[in-house]
Amino acid sequence: MDNSDIIEKYFQDLSEVQKNQLQALGPLYEEWNEKINVISRKDIEHFYERHVLHALAIARFMDLSDKKILDVGTGGGFPGVPLAILFPTAKFTLVDSIGKKITVVKEVSKSLGLENITSLHQRAEKVKGTFDIVVSRAVTRMNNFIPWVQQKIVAKTPTGEAAILALKGGDLDEEMKEIKRPYQEISLSDYFKEDFFETKKLIYIPF
Numbered sequence: 001m002d003n004s005d006i007i008e009k010y011f012q013d014l015s016e017v018q019k020n021q022l023q024a025l026g027p028l029y030e031e032w033n034e035k036i037n038v039i040s041r042k043d044i045e046h047f048y049e050r051h052v053l054h055a056l057a058i059a060r061f062m063d064l065s066d067k068k069i070l071d072v073g074t075g076g077g078f079p080g081v082p083l084a085i086l087f088p089t090a091k092f093t094l095v096d097s098i099g100k101k102i103t104v105v106k107e108v109s110k111s112l113g114l115e116n117i118t119s120l121h122q123r124a125e126k127v128k129g130t131f132d133i134v135v136s137r138a139v140t141r142m143n144n145f146i147p148w149v150q151q152k153i154v155a156k157t158p159t160g161e162a163a164i165l166a167l168k169g170g171d172l173d174e175e176m177k178e179i180k181r182p183y184q185e186i187s188l189s190d191y192f193k194e195d196f197f198e199t200k201k202l203i204y205i206p207f
């Protein structure tokens with residue numbers, strides 16, 4: 001497995017607590033992935049680059065401090081868990097329809113002492129409440145996704161930000177043509193120089 005140095009290279013203001021949590025993350029996922037497969041076996045070698053740093057692209061784009069965030073289809077906790085480490089004052093709800101994946105999220109959050117994570121075994125459509133920001137990685141086409149969450153995204157103040165931030169790969173032209181909203185597509189190669197990010201995008205849809 002790679003190590004957390006790659007995170008410290010791009011995020012230089014981490015506290016000792018955050019550094020320790022990030023260092024603990026790899027061994028914890030290695031252990032849990034043996035029991036419940038949440039990360040493909042070949043990908044776990046590149047855990048910090050392809051999962052942790054990838055998730056933190058959202059942090060490069062937007063400061064989530066103090067925001068209320070919903071991670072839809074979080075699987076084993078991506079992007080929600082790395083973001084919850086980076087933004088300890090934000091409140092995260094991580095939801096997935098597969099119970100054993102939520103078991104991993106609960107166990108990892110408990111081991112790291114991440115009190116800003118609530119995890120739910122539920123379909124995203126059924127989640128109650130409102131959020132400033134909805135995040136996701138690799139869940140479904142955007143025109144399926146928007147109806148699941150649009151009633152839940154509410155800016156708390158007139159100047160507050162409310163948005164979907166979705167991590168996606170590949171050519172998104174066809175997919176994004178289907179949605180009738182303004183959006184911005186950010187190339188992650190603008191943030192991170194590793195080859196993995198060449199085809200990776202962040203879609204920002206303001207609400």
Ligand SMILES: C[S@@+](CC[C@H](N)C(=O)[O-])C[C@H]1O[C@@H](n2cnc3c(N)ncnc32)[C@H](O)[C@@H]1O
Nearest residue numbers: 073074075078096097098122123124137138139
């Ligand atoms: C390809 S996985 C991605 C997991 C995680 N976001 C990641 O990047 O590692 C897609 C996840 O979305 C979840 N999912 C799909 N539809 C869902 C829904 N309607 N509500 C909640 N979770 C859903 C699946 O159970 C699965 O864990």
